[in-house]
Amino acid sequence: MSGTQSESNPIAGRPSQTVEPSTGLAVSESDPVDHRAPLILGAQTFHAITEAVARPMERPAPRGWWICFLISLSMLGLLGVSIAWLFWEGIGVWGLNNPVGWAFDITNFVFWVGIGHAGTLISAILFLFRQKWRTSINRSAEAMTLFAVACALIFPGIHIGRPWVAYWMFPIPNQMGMWPQFRSPLMWDVFAVSIYGTVSLLFWYVGLVPDLATMRDRSTGLRQKSFAALALGWRGSMRHWKHYETAYLILAGLATPLVLSVHSIVSMDFATSQLPGWHTTIFPPYFVAGAIFSGFAMVLTLMVIMRKAFGLEQIITMKHFDYMAKIMLLTGTMVGYAYSLEFFIAWFSGSAYELFTFKNRALGPYAWAYWTMVTCNVILPQLFWFKKVRSSLVWLFALSIFVNVGMWFERFVIIVTSLHRDFLPSSWFYFTPTFFDISTMIGSFGLFFTLFCLFVRFLPIVATAEVKTVLPQAIAHPHEAPTIEHGPAAGGALDLARGGTA
C-alpha cells in the first residue's frame, strides 16, 4: 500500500519545495508550514503514520504492558479494599484529627484535578494558539486528563463520612425538601469538576471519532464491530469535516475558560475561608499555574515511557519534549514566584496570624514537607534552562518525577500546615498519615495507571488524523494565491480552525 502511495504521489516523501498557502511564498523543504523544523521526523507518508499508531494495538500485548497492567491492577485492588474498609469503619481509619479535618483526601483530590489540567491545556489552549506540535501528544494528554479527573472525583465522594448521602451534593429533589447551598464554593466545585470531566470526555471523544474509523477500516471481526459502533459511521466526508472542525474550534474556545475556571474554583474552596494561609487572593492564578505545571510533569512522565514502549520516536520527537520542558520551566517559575509572594503578603498584611502561619510553614514541624516542595518545584526545574537537560530523556524523566512529588507536597503543605495550628494553641495537633491514608493514595495511582494501560492498549494513542495534517504533503493547494472571495462569514473563525489543524 505504501508502495503505491509513493509511486503515485511524487511529493509523499520529501517535497523539494512547496509554497506557504497563506502568503504564497516559497519556503524551503524543512519548514513547509510554519518556517520551522519539521514536527514529524523521517520521510513519513500518511499511511506510515496510520501504521505507526495502529501497529502496537494490533500486536499481542508485550510483556512489559502486562507487568505494568498487573501492578496497576493490584494497586487498584488496594484502592477497593481501602475504600471498603473506610466505608465499614468510618473516617477514623484515616489519621485526621481535630484541627486537621482535611489531609490526604483533599490533597489527593487537588493533586489529581491539577494533573487533569495539562490535557485540556494541550488540546484547547495550544489549539487556539495554533501550536501544531500539540497534535502528537494531545490524545494521550486528554486521556490522562480524564483518568486524573476520575481519580480526583473519588475523594470528595469518600471523604464526607456518610458516602450514602453523597447525592446531597447535587441539586436533586428529595423527600426532605432540602436544596444545596449555592453560595458555597464547595458547591461550585461540584459543578466545576464534574462539568470539566464531562466536557473533557466529549472533547476527547470527538477527537477520537476519525481515528476510530481508521481502526474500524483496518480490523476484522469483533474489533471491527466495536470500532464501527464507536466511530458512528464516520466516512471522512468533507461536509462532515466542515461541521467537525467548527465543533472542535468551539469546544476549544469553551474548554479554555473552563480549564482556567476549574482550578480557580478549587482554589476558592480555600481562599473564601478565613484561615490564615488559605485566605488569599493570589490562589486562583497560583493554583492554575501549579495545575499546568503538575499536569505537564505527568504528561512528560507518561510520554517518555509510552514513546519508548511503542516506538513513537518519529511522532513524539525531542522537540516536543523541549517545548514541554519550557512550559514547565515557565509555570514552575510562576509557582516559585507565588511561594515567595505569599511570604511578602504575610509580612505586608500586618496580620500576626498570617505571618505566624508562613513562618511556621517554613520553620515549623512541617518544614520538611515545605522544603521538599520548594526543592522539587522551584529549585530543580531551573535545570530546564539548560539545553542539555531538555534534550536528555533521563533528566526529563527524573525531573518530571520530582515535580510530581513536589506538586503533591504543595497541596499537602497548603492544606495541613494551615490547619494544624489553630487559632487556639490548645487545639494544635500534628497530623500523621495512617496505613489507610497511604493505601488510598497509592490506590488512586492504581486506578489512574490501570485506565491508562487500557487506553494505550485499546485506543489510538496518537491523534493520527491530526498528525497527518502537519505533514508537508497535506497542503492541498500550493499553487493557489490567497483569495478573499468569501466574506467574513466563510472566513474568520473557520480559517482559525483550519490554521489550527492544518
Add this chain to the structure above:
Amino acid sequence: MAGLKGILRGILRPSLPPGELFGALAEFATPAELYHACEGVRDAGYTRWDAHTPFPVHGLDRAMGLKASRLPWVVLVMALGGAATGMGLQGWVSTIAYPLVISGKPFFSWPAFIPVTFELGVLGGAVGAVFGMFAFNQLPTLHHPLFASTRFERASDDGFFISIESWDPRFDADRTVDLLRRLGAKEVELVPSFSEPAKPGDATTRATP
C-alpha cells in the same frame, strides 16, 4: 407539527439517493489532486456530492464551495440555555424552594451564583457543539453504501475520494465517470445502493475488490 416531524426525520434518517445506484466514487492520489478535482466538480455544477479524506484538508471546503457551518448558532442557543438554567435553578432554590440567610446576604445574591451559571453555560455549549455536529452530519449512520467499496476503506488512512450521488440533477453514469477520469482520478467505480444489489446485466462497472 408536520414541519417539526419533517425536520426531525431529516436529521435522524440518512439521506440517500433512491434507486439502484448510489453514485460514482473516484480516488485521487494526493490532497492537491483532490483539491483541483473538487474545483472541477464544483464548476461542473454538481450539488449532491462529497469529498472523503483521512484528515480535514486545508481549503477543500472552498474548493467544494461549501458554506460556513451553522453550528455556532446551535452552540450559542445551548450555551445561553445552560447559563439561564444555572442562574434560574440557583435563584429559584435560594428564593422560593429553600430560602436561607447566609452571612446576611440577600436571598437572590446573584454574584455568588456566577460560577455555577458559567459552568452550566459551558456544559450547554459543549453538548450543543458535539451533539449538534453529530446531528448536522447525520451521525451515527452505521451503514452506508460507500462502505461496500473495499477501496473506500483507505478514506480513513491515505485515500482521497470524491463521491457524486446519483440523485444529483446533473448525474449521468457515463458522463460523470468520464468527468472524474478527466479530473485525474486514479480509479473510478460505480457504487450500488445497498437496498437493491446491482443486477448482472447492469451498466455498472463496479470493480471487484
